Amino acid sequence: MTDIRTILRESAHVLGDRLEAELLLAHALGVDRAWFFAHAEDRPDTAGVLRFEALLARRAAGEPIAYILGRRDFWSLPLEVTPATLIPRPETELLVEQALARLPERGRILDLGTGSGAIALAIASERPDAEVVAVDASAAALAVARRNAERLGLGRVALLESDWYAALDARRFDLIVSNPPYIEASDPHLAQGDLRYEPASALASGADGLDDIRRIADGAERYLVEGGWLLLEHGWNQGRAVRDVLTTAGLADAFTVQDLEARDRVTGARSGTPL
Structure with missing residues (x-):
């Protein structure tokens, strides 16, 4: 039976990525990646190899590694993720x-x-003093969020099934944030890479990708305190368009922040008259 070093070398060649090969093998064997340094010459049992081969085949076929492993780190938080x-x-x-x-x-x-x-x-992990409310129209997604909150000791985050603002009461917020669907419905990237496996309803939003952003912007004044901010993630080429949407919705002082690749990524505006 082949040893760990050879398995990793050959699978890294198949995937074109050593890190992914290590992550998949560690998952299949129930170890962490550091274990490989001391056990490079070990020969895993047949059951472990079969588990790994099944995972490797899924990744080679294009399935996102986050879905295969069932987790992805974000802001240093280990999060469960699923195709929902x-x-x-x-x-x-x-x-x-x-x-x-x-x-x-x-x-x-x-x-x-x-x-x-x-x-x-x-x-919530950074600001235990804050009241955090999170909504999603998908019951399956909310179930994942709830498990993450409980496992991370953040069960105080209120989770609500809602189509944007639909199920909210009259409460107002200091801040509204969203990473909404913003891809054009005809964008060919939706049929490529990881996007093929992710929920379409969370990716695409109308002919120009801005339908849901318009809905969020149009309702923001009702749910923001005076001077409260709406912040939205969007595509690299949508900064100007999103600023226009927010301004048309009656929000003030629209701005855009670029990401580390110098691409427009987050746009915001506030409730109230311009400063």
Whole structure:
């Protein structure tokens, strides 16, 4: 039977990625990656090899590794993810940073379309004084978010099934954040890479990708306190369009922040008259 070193070398060649090969083998064997350094010449049992081969085949076919492993780290939080949720991505951490910079002491924040709970739980982990409410139209996604919240000791985050604002009462928030669907429905990327496996309802939003952003912007004034901020993640080429949407909805002082690749990524505006 082949040893660990050879298995990793050959599977890394198949995938074109050593890290992914290590992650899959560690998952199949029930060890962490550090274990490989001391056990490179070990020969895993047949059951472990068969588990690994099944995982390797799934990844080679294109299935996202986050779904295969059932987890993805975000903001240093280990999150469960399933095909019912988007896979949290590093660029979304910019939205968390912008939210934390604007959230007042004992502030109230609403996360629209929470999915796995990544944004809401990251904010709650940093700001135990804040009241965090997270909604999603998908009961399956909310179940994942709830398990994440409980496992991370963040059960105080309120989770609600809602189509954007539909199930909310008259409460108002200091901050509303969202990583909504923003891809054009005809975008060919939806049929490529990881996007093929992620929930379409959480990715695409109309001909120009802005239908859900318009819905969120149009309802924001009703749920924001005076001077409260709406912050949205969006595509790299949508900054100007999103600013226009927010301004048309009556929000003030629209701005866009770029990510580490100098691409427009987060746009926000506030309730009230311009400064």
